[in-house]
Amino acid sequence: SQQGEEDPQALSIQEGENATMNCSYKTSINNLQWYRQNSGRGLVHLILIRSNEREKHSGRLRVTLDTSKKSSSLLITASRAADTASYFCATDGTSGSRLTFGEGTQLTVNP
């Protein structure tokens, strides 16, 4: 089964609003990554947060990691229509190097 599970499955917001997506996982991890996928395209890496980090920023993106709750969140501030995409979390378990993806959150930003 997939290691990461995103919540919500779908999110629709207005341009300018913030979007928050959550990811929960089951086993201990080395790091957690977030990827973005536009419709019909490949995945693009957004940010990586290591298990000993609690928060990381990149432009309008803010990622938090709570290893005690085995969860992470991705916040996109001041969203734009161009942010419309599917967002996936991926975890690298401590037992091996396989990167396992969740089912994704479909974000729609309405202009």
Add this chain to the structure above:
Amino acid sequence: EAGVAQSPRYKIIEKRQSVAFWCNPISGHATLYWYQQILGQGPKLLIQFQNNGVVDDSQLPKDRFSAERLKGVDSTLKIQPAKLEDSAVYLCASSSAQGAGELFFGEGSRLTVL
């Protein structure tokens, strides 16, 4: 810098036929991955290569799927014979390290099995 190249982008075949997908990773990337992504789901790892050796193929349906990475560069994923449930996007990715750092994905090959 050239990205990960995949071909073909689209392929339609009938069940029980065979199909092959090709991937050229980013130059210098030792690790290459093939993922299967069924519509509406996240990518699932099929096989991971480190140079030309297999690191993980535990989720590869070996009765019908095969993959090779000759000379540690290009890779080919083959399905023979195809089933209806193989309809998916096959994504190739590469990374510079074996440990799960950033993966660079190609645009994918969309397979439809009729």
